[in-house]
Amino acid sequence: MERTYIKDLKNHIGKEVTVKGWVDVRRDQGKMVFLDLRDISGKVQAVVLPSHAEALEVAERVRPEWVVSVSAQVNKRPERNIKAEVLNGDIELEVLNIEVLNEAETPVFDVSSDGREIGEETRLKYRYLDLRRPRLQRNMRLRHEIALHIRNFLSKHGFIEIETPILTKSTPEGSRDYIVPSRIEQGKFYALPQSPQQYKQLLMVAGTERYFQIARCMRDEDTRGDRQPEFTQLDMELSFAKKEDIMKLNEELLIELVQKLVPEKRIQSIPFPRITYKEAMEKYGNDKPDMREDKNDPNLLAFCWVIDFPFFEKDKNGGWTFTHNPFSAPMTEHMENLMKKENIGDILATQYDVALNGFEIGGGSIRNHKPEALVKVLEIMGHSEDSIRANFGHMLDAFSYGAPPHGGIAWGLDRLLAVLTNEPNIREVIAFPKTGEGRDLMMEAPSEVSAEQLQELGIAVSKKR
Ligand code: ASP
16 A cells, blocks of 8 residues: 555545554553654554554564554544644554564664753764654754755856866865875875865856855864864855845845745844954954844844955964955955055955854855956965966966956855754754764774775875874
8 A cells, every 4th residue: 555654644534544664652551552653754643452463463562663564544533632733643543554664773862852962972873863863854854945945046046056076176275185095196186175166266267157056065174163074065156246246145045045944033134234354353352243132042043244354364474374265356445455465464355254143154255357366366375486377377277268257155054054953063964974073983984994995096104093
C-alpha cells in the first residue's frame, strides 16, 4: 500500500494507511502497547490492541529508533483524549500490522530533546543521530527555505547562479589558504577558495552582469570563537550597479526573507540605519554594532549598514594592508589620493558591511575596474612589479579587455541563520560542522593518508605530532 506521510493522516480518518518511519517512544501497558511513530513530517500516536495478537507480539519487541512500516486504521480519538494544539492530537492509529524494516542499537543519547544537555563532542561524533532531533530538523529546513528564497529572488532580478572552481589559486583574502598538492605537477599546489572573489569579477569581465552563488569558502584560521574552516557565503556581483543599488537590493532581500520565512521576528528599523565606521567605533567600540533597543527580546532583529571604512591599515611590520578587500575601489573623492599614493591612511573605501544584532553578516564594495587603480592598491601594499604580475597578472589582463564597472557583496549565510534561529553558534545550523579545532569527529578528519598516496604526490611528512 502506498505510504502516507504522518502529517497527512488527518485526511484519512476511518481508512487504512501505511506509515513508515521510526519508533519515537514506546509505552508497554501490559495488555496493549502504545507507539509514537515519527517520520520527516511529524509524529502520531499508535495503539496496538490485544485483538491484533501478531502485531502486539512485534510491538513488544520493538524499541525506540527502530525503523518500521505500520499498517493501521486512522481513528478519531474520543473527546476526552484529544490534545489540542498538537499535530495529530485528535487522531490515533489502530495498528493492524507491524513490519520491522531495521532494528536499532539503543541510541547513545536522547534524540527527541533539544540536545543542549548533551556534550557537543558526542553530538558531533554521532551527528547522523543528532540531526534527528526536531530542533536540528527545523534548522536544516529553514536553511533550505532561505537558500530557495534567495535563489528565486535573485533569479527574478536577473541574476544567474554560476559555480566557480574549488581547486584554484591562492586568493588574497587575508587568511591562510588550504592547499591541495598536484600529483601531475609535483611540488605545485592548488588552493581552496577563500571566496569566489576573483572569479566573480572575471565573470563581470565576461559580460555576465548579474552573478550569484551559494558558495563554500575555506579559510585556514586559528581557532577563534565558533568559526568553521569551511563556511557558506551568498556571493554576488553586479555590473553597472552603484553602491546604492547593491545596498537597496540586498536590504530588500533580507527584509523579504525575514518577513516570509521567520514572521515571528521583528525588524527594528526599515530602512536599515546607516552608520559610518568612525561613528560605530566611537559609539559602540566596534564595527558591527548591536543596535537592538531591547537585548532581551529574542525576536528583535536590528540590521544596520556600516559604511566609509578606511581602505588601508598598518600591518604588523609597519607596512600598509587592506582592511577588507584589495579589489575595492576608493570613494570617488579619494581616487586622486589613491592614484598619487598620498594620505593613504585617510583613503576611504566604497566598502559597505551589514551587521545584525552585533554580528557582521555581510560585506562588499564597488571594485576598481581599471587596471591602473588596482596596481596602485597593490603597490601601496608593498608588492613589487614582479609580484603584481605573478599574483594578479590575470586580473590586470582581464581588466584591460573592457571590464565594466562592477561591485558586489557576500553574506555569511551560516551566521545569518544562527541569528534567525536564536542559536548560540553556527555549528547548530550546519549539517556536518567541525569542532573549534577543525576536526570532523564523525569522519575522523583530518586523518593520515597512506605512504603510497604521499609518494605519488612527492610529499614527505617531516614532523608528526
Ligand atoms: N569576497 C568578499 C569576502 O569574502 C566579499 C565581497 O567583497 O564581495 O568577504
